[in-house]
Amino acid sequence: MPATGRTGSTGSTGRPAGPVTRFSATVELVPVIISVDQTTPKLLTVRSPAHIAGQGRGAAALPSGYLDDALDRTLEQGVRRLVANELGLPVRYFEQLYTFGNRDRAPDGRALAVAYLALARYQPVHGPGEPEWRSCYDLFPWEDWRGGRPRLIDDVVVPALERWLATSPAGVLPTRTERAELTFGTGQARWDPVRALDRYELLYELGLVAEAAAGGKREAGGPRQGAGVTGGALAGDGLEGLGGLGVPLVFDHRRIAAAALERLRGKLAYRPVVFEVLPETFTLSTLQQVVEAFAGQHLHKQNFRRLVATANLVEPTGEAHVRTGGRPAELYRFRREVLRERPAPGLGLRRLGGP
Amino acid sequence: MPATGRTGSTGSTGRPAGPVTRFSATVELVPVIISVDQTTPKLLTVRSPAHIAGQGRGAAALPSGYLDDALDRTLEQGVRRLVANELGLPVRYFEQLYTFGNRDRAPDGRALAVAYLALARYQPVHGPGEPEWRSCYDLFPWEDWRGGRPRLIDDVVVPALERWLATSPAGVLPTRTERAELTFGTGQARWDPVRALDRYELLYELGLVAEAAAGGKREAGGPRQGAGVTGGALAGDGLEGLGGLGVPLVFDHRRIAAAALERLRGKLAYRPVVFEVLPETFTLSTLQQVVEAFAGQHLHKQNFRRLVATANLVEPTGEAHVRTGGRPAELYRFRREVLRERPAPGLGLRRLGGP
DNA sequence: GGAGGATATGCTCACACAGAGTATAAGTGC
DNA sequence: GCACTTATACTCTGTGTGAGCATATCCTCC
Numbered sequence: 001m002p003a004t005g006r007t008g009s010t011g012s013t014g015r016p017a018g019p020v021t022r023f024s025a026t027v028e029l030v031p032v033i034i035s036v037d038q039t040t041p042k043l044l045t046v047r048s049p050a051h052i053a054g055q056g057r058g059a060a061a062l063p064s065g066y067l068d069d070a071l072d073r074t075l076e077q078g079v080r081r082l083v084a085n086e087l088g089l090p091v092r093y094f095e096q097l098y099t100f101g102n103r104d105r106a107p108d109g110r111a112l113a114v115a116y117l118a119l120a121r122y123q124p125v126h127g128p129g130e131p132e133w134r135s136c137y138d139l140f141p142w143e144d145w146r147g148g149r150p151r152l153i154d155d156v157v158v159p160a161l162e163r164w165l166a167t168s169p170a171g172v173l174p175t176r177t178e179r180a181e182l183t184f185g186t187g188q189a190r191w192d193p194v195r196a197l198d199r200y201e202l203l204y205e206l207g208l209v210a211e212a213a214a215g216g217k218r219e220a221g222g223p224r225q226g227a228g229v230t231g232g233a234l235a236g237d238g239l240e241g242l243g244g245l246g247v248p249l250v251f252d253h254r255r256i257a258a259a260a261l262e263r264l265r266g267k268l269a270y271r272p273v274v275f276e277v278l279p280e281t282f283t284l285s286t287l288q289q290v291v292e293a294f295a296g297q298h299l300h301k302q303n304f305r306r307l308v309a310t311a312n313l314v315e316p317t318g319e320a321h322v323r324t325g326g327r328p329a330e331l332y333r334f335r336r337e338v339l340r341e342r343p344a345p346g347l348g349l350r351r352l353g354g355p
Numbered sequence: 356m357p358a359t360g361r362t363g364s365t366g367s368t369g370r371p372a373g374p375v376t377r378f379s380a381t382v383e384l385v386p387v388i389i390s391v392d393q394t395t396p397k398l399l400t401v402r403s404p405a406h407i408a409g410q411g412r413g414a415a416a417l418p419s420g421y422l423d424d425a426l427d428r429t430l431e432q433g434v435r436r437l438v439a440n441e442l443g444l445p446v447r448y449f450e451q452l453y454t455f456g457n458r459d460r461a462p463d464g465r466a467l468a469v470a471y472l473a474l475a476r477y478q479p480v481h482g483p484g485e486p487e488w489r490s491c492y493d494l495f496p497w498e499d500w501r502g503g504r505p506r507l508i509d510d511v512v513v514p515a516l517e518r519w520l521a522t523s524p525a526g527v528l529p530t531r532t533e534r535a536e537l538t539f540g541t542g543q544a545r546w547d548p549v550r551a552l553d554r555y556e557l558l559y560e561l562g563l564v565a566e567a568a569a570g571g572k573r574e575a576g577g578p579r580q581g582a583g584v585t586g587g588a589l590a591g592d593g594l595e596g597l598g599g600l601g602v603p604l605v606f607d608h609r610r611i612a613a614a615a616l617e618r619l620r621g622k623l624a625y626r627p628v629v630f631e632v633l634p635e636t637f638t639l640s641t642l643q644q645v646v647e648a649f650a651g652q653h654l655h656k657q658n659f660r661r662l663v664a665t666a667n668l669v670e671p672t673g674e675a676h677v678r679t680g681g682r683p684a685e686l687y688r689f690r691r692e693v694l695r696e697r698p699a700p701g702l703g704l705r706r707l708g709g710p
Numbered sequence: 711g712g713a714g715g716a717t718a719t720g721c722t723c724a725c726a727c728a729g730a731g732t733a734t735a736a737g738t739g740c
Numbered sequence: 741g742c743a744c745t746t747a748t749a750c751t752c753t754g755t756g757t758g759a760g761c762a763t764a765t766c767c768t769c770c
Contacts, residue, residue: 023421026377027456027467066378067456069465075456099454099469101382101422101430110424112382112467114454178692285718303758305719310756326717327765337533640747658729660748665727681746682736 025101026111029079030064030253032260033091034136035122036277039146041136041293042122043257044087046129048250060134061250062257063087064113079116087127092276093119095267098259105252113252117260119276136261137296138247139254142203143196143261144296152245157184160206193295194265200258203245210244211254264294272313275334283321283329284308313338380456381466384434385419385608387615388446389491390477391632394501396491396648397477398612399442401484403605415489416605417612418442419468434471442482447631448474450622453614460607470611472618474631491616492651493602494609497558498551498616499651507600512539515561548650549620555613558600565599566609619649627668630689638676638684639663668693 033044047058065082072078076094083091097115105113125131137144142153161180168176181187183198203209248254267273274290288304308314314332321331388399402413420437427433431449438446452470460468480486492499497508516535523531536542538553558564603609622628629645643659663669669687676686 021421022381023383023424024379025382025422025424026379027382028378066376067380069378069380069458073458075454075467096453098451099430101469103424103428112430112469114456114467283718300758300760302719302721302760307757326715326767327719328767329718638747655729655731657731657748657750662728678737678746680738680744682738682748684747 026066026109028064028066028111028113029075029082030062030100030113030115030256031079031083031091031094031118032062032097032115032257033083033087033089033118033120034260034264034277035120035133036290036293037122037133039289039293042133043136043139043260044089044125044131045134045249046131058130059250060132060247062253063129063131075114076116079118083118086129087125087131089120089123089125091118091120093117093273095263097256097263100252100256102252107251113256115256115259117263119264119273121277121279134247136257139249139257140196140200140261141246142199143193145191145193146292146296146298153184156208156245157203157206158186160208161186164206193297194262196262196265197255197258198262200255204255208245209254210248211252213243261294265296268294272334272338275313278334281317281319281321281331281333283331284314285329287314287332311338381421381464383419383421383466383468384430384437385417385455385468385470385611386434386438386446386449386473387417387452387470387612388438388442388444388473388475389615389619389632390475390488391645391648392477392488394644394648397488398491398494398615399444399480399486400489400604401486413485414605415487415602417608418484418486430469431471434473438473441484442480442486444475444478444480446473446475448472448628450618452611452618455607455611457607462606468607468611470614472615474619474628476632476634489602491612494604494612495551495555495616496601497554498548500546500548501647501651501653508539511563511600512558512561513541515563516541519561548652549617551617551620552610552613553617555610559610563600564609565603566607568598616649620651623649627689627693630668633689636672636674636686636688638686639669640684642669642687666693 035042035044044063045060046063048061049058063082063086065078065086067075067078068081072081075096079094080091083089095117097117100113100115101110103110105111122133125133142150142157144150161184165173165176165180177187179202181189182192183195183202185191200209204212207213246254249257264273268291274287274294278287278290284305287308288299288301291304292298313335315335317331317333319331320328390397390399399418400415401418403416404413418437418441420433420441422430422433423436427436431451434449435446438444450472452472455468455470456465458465460466477488480488497505497512499505516539520528520531520535532542534557536544537547538550538557540546555564559567562568601609604612619628623646629642629649633642633645639660642663643654643656646659647653668690670690672686672688674686675683678684
């Protein structure tokens with residue numbers, strides 16, 4: 001299958017079996033652009049053309065576009081160009097996320113989506129396609145634990161999980177039980193903020209997100225690993241709104257967004273990515289609020305300060321920031337040098353422990 | 356750029372600009388199949404057709420192949436099918452690695468490579484294309500520190516780094532110095548086994564790997580981030596063999612392999628992936644040797660046992676394994692249940708600390 | 711201008727765990 | 741029997757995390 005040559009084979013070797021049957025596909029680039037507004041983590045959505053997904057006015061979608069073979073030497077350059085040209089948004093961090101290529105992820109022929117996580121400072125975005133910042137937790141309301149355990153988990157998710165388990169064949173019951181407990185922290189397992197993609201995919205299998213209906217018809221926008229839909233939709237639940245938890249996006253875009261949230265949360269612990277959404281100077285409280293916004297959890301304030309201090313990630317500017325009420329906080333600046341000083345200069349939030 | 360519809364635009368929005376100028380490209384699937392033979396980590400290579408890369412008999416390459424749109428619902432299914440059909444190798448773990456899409460990564464037209472990390476138990480492989488297990492450290496001799504700091508680092512790499520720094524413009528000198536120290540652990544920074552890809556890419560920029568010559572002509576198989584070649588080749592060095600450190604692979608395949616090694620090393624700490632290359636039962640010494648093989652470092656034996664024990668990753672079988680000389684070791688078995696018990700059931704080798 | 715509230719900042723304690731070393735057990739070969 | 745090799749158990753110590761208490765400095769309101 002060294003299909004790297006012009007005349008190779010269909011298989012893994014140089015077996016001289018005639019001309020190569022290459023595989024070509026549409027390739028789209030999908031940036032998941034994330035920022036934060038005050039204490040709300042946001043991501044950028046656009047309106048898909050109205051005829052897509054059979055919804056009026058055009059359903060919400062992630063921005064996406066095509067590589068320009070002439071202009072873009074690398075994939076990342078392509079994403080950068082798209083975001084710069086079409087949205088005019090200065091993005092401060094890019095990272096390739098995952099390549100989604102399920103056959104049925106788009107309705108008209110196989111298209112590969114190379115997704116990127118992008119971080120930007122919050123600013124208004126204008127342009128065609130109605131770009132709009134949207135709270136990440138509109139898409140994933142079960143992910144925000146800052147106000148305590150979200151009600152919909154006990155009201156909707158847990159009952160659905162229990163039905164799922166109750167109708168499980170005995171063979172897979174232990175597996176499913178442990179998966180459910182681990183993913184949603186229901187048993188003795190603790191809620192792990194990072195497993196955002198796992199949770200979305202399990203909710204998909206449970207039929208609790210709107211995309212599951214369309215996806216079921218299209219076979220599976222479902223599990224990432226191609227494990228097949230093992231749950232089966234449990235439609236007609238106590239779901240919110242129009243038939244599913246949270247705001248859906250077209251196709252598998254919400255899955256892509258979930259992957260981005262998972263990656264971002266995981267990165268918080270060992271890479272100083274938060275600073276890419278913050279202004280030049282900021283208070284430690286602001287820093288903490290932003291981390292909490294992304295993590296979806298409150299953190300112990302004093303320990304957080306100690307962490308930031310010992311990590312040597314920031315330096316004081318000497319100035320102070322006055323807010324309403326309370327002692328003014330000192331303003332800090334990100335020490336960008338640490339990127340080259342230490343291997344893993346993150347906020348070592350091992351378990352993202354909250355109070 | 357919601358190019359998800361049939362009639363979209365060229366940009367980030369629904370601007371009605373006529374029919375979509377979609378982008379299509381050849382997409383190949385590239386599994387990096389890794390295993391271990393005794394204490395040697397190995398990866399599977401094949402022979403590319405002889406005319407590729409202008410080398411006799413066909414240079415070594417990673418296996419690769421094409422998706423079959425009819426057969427493969429998901430990308431991972433495609434990789435599984437390729438490996439099963441062409442190599443007949445039972446692979447026990449798959450994970451998408453990265454998508455490589457630099458314009459010049461292949462000589463004849465843009466081809467995207469969706470790379471997968473694959474883990475298998477070691478067994479002979481037959482088939483067309485001359486599949487062959489090859490030591491990972493043939494490709495990356497600087498990565499194996501089990502016999503102490505590899506000589507070629509001080510003999511070849513460090514001098515090249517010093518020349519690189521000596522010829523640096525003052526503006527980028529601090530950046531480069533810190534990058535060099537962090538990547539190769541030369542300054543006060545410690546060697547971080549995980550940064551295998553960073554090291555390969557820096558060596559590429561330094562012109563110390565054979566691919567840099569061809570890649571330089573082709574603009575850049577170079578840095579992953581598309582940062583451009585900032586170093587410039589320093590040809591005519593004290594390089595080994597045929598003009599570069601380690602055994603080269605065709606195109607950017609060695610970069611892909613480096614990415615796989617990096618991912619694998621990173622995963623060791625928080626996912627029990629080692630067991631996928633081990634037989635059903637094994638001794639703790641064997642387990643440690645395999646981890647050491649992948650990590651390229653020796654580990655403190657007693658602490659390793661404690662780690663494995665407290666992590667509850669294995670259970671004794673009751674049987675013992677007799678080897679030549681010394682007390683017989685007990686045989687253990689992987690407790691696959693832990694995958695569902697704890698969020699991150701790895702061998703918490705935070706810094707992969709050796710003795 | 712003093713009280714009370716709010717936020718920022720500093721310090722301490724307990725505990726878990728990683729790193730490193732020492733000691734003992736159970737085989738082999740002579 | 742002995743020397744040698746490998747496996748396994750236990751101890752000690754420093755670091756860093758989780759949690760709580762205490763103090764500082766501003767605001768607003770009376």
